[in-house]
Amino acid sequence: MKHLQYDLYRNTETTMFEFKSIGSNGEIKKVIIFSATQSDEIYNLAFGDLIYNHTQKKYTIDDSIITNNGDRNIILATVAKSVYIFTEKYPEKLVFFKGSTLGRTRLYRRAISINLEELSETFIIFGALMNEFGHITSVPFKSNEDYFGFIIKRKEL
Template sequence: MKHSQYELYRNTETSIFEFKSNGPNGEIKKVIIFSPTQSKEIYNLAFGDLIYNAVNKKYAIDDSIITNNGDRNMILATVAKSVYIFTEKYPEKIVFFKGSTLGRTRLYRRAISINLEELSETFIIFGAIKNEFGNVISAPFQVNGDFFGFIIKRKEL
């Protein structure tokens, strides 16, 4: 990616990544999780701030927080780096992701569009749309497409 990236820490399965966003609002721990879906070849990418839920006494990802730490592009580049690492270890896996809001999904589409040439060297990229039955299906990625989410598959060498 064209932007600097944060240092990523990952678990041994390369399915959970952590990094720290640094900016005017301090140091904020971010987490990226690749989790299997009902279809064993498709993994969902979840991303957000790591927060502690005192009621449940558990940590959780909050994907709705807007931290405004002034490092959006660096964060997006870091998330993209995790996809490179995950699919390098699991090239047969397909990654699905979407924003927690329509605005974030559009942000992801813009980030993919800006970096499409570079990303397309390694990945096949699709937009996810819902058909008339409400099922999510893939469609060719278009820079101005109206997508529900995104589907990425590492190209075979």
């Protein structure tokens, strides 16, 4: 991608990535996890701040925090970079993601829309819709449509 990105550190399976957001509020550790869903072909992308939960005595991802570190676009480009890396290793897998709020889902739609030409060179992008029965269906992505989430598939080369 043509945008600034943070260095990513990943596990050997390429399913977990860490990086540090650096900005006006200091260094904040971020985590991206690709986890299997009920469907073998679809992985969920989870992203957020790495927080120590004192009650559970373990680290967890908090995807609801607004850190306002002044580096939103770098963070989005870094998350996109992780999708490139994950799908390079697992080209047959689809990646599903959505925001933790409607506002974040709209932000992701705008980011995809702004970078659609570049992203479309490598990926097929779908909008995810939830029907009245709670099932998710996919439709070709359109910049001006609202979606429940997004599904990304690496193009076969």
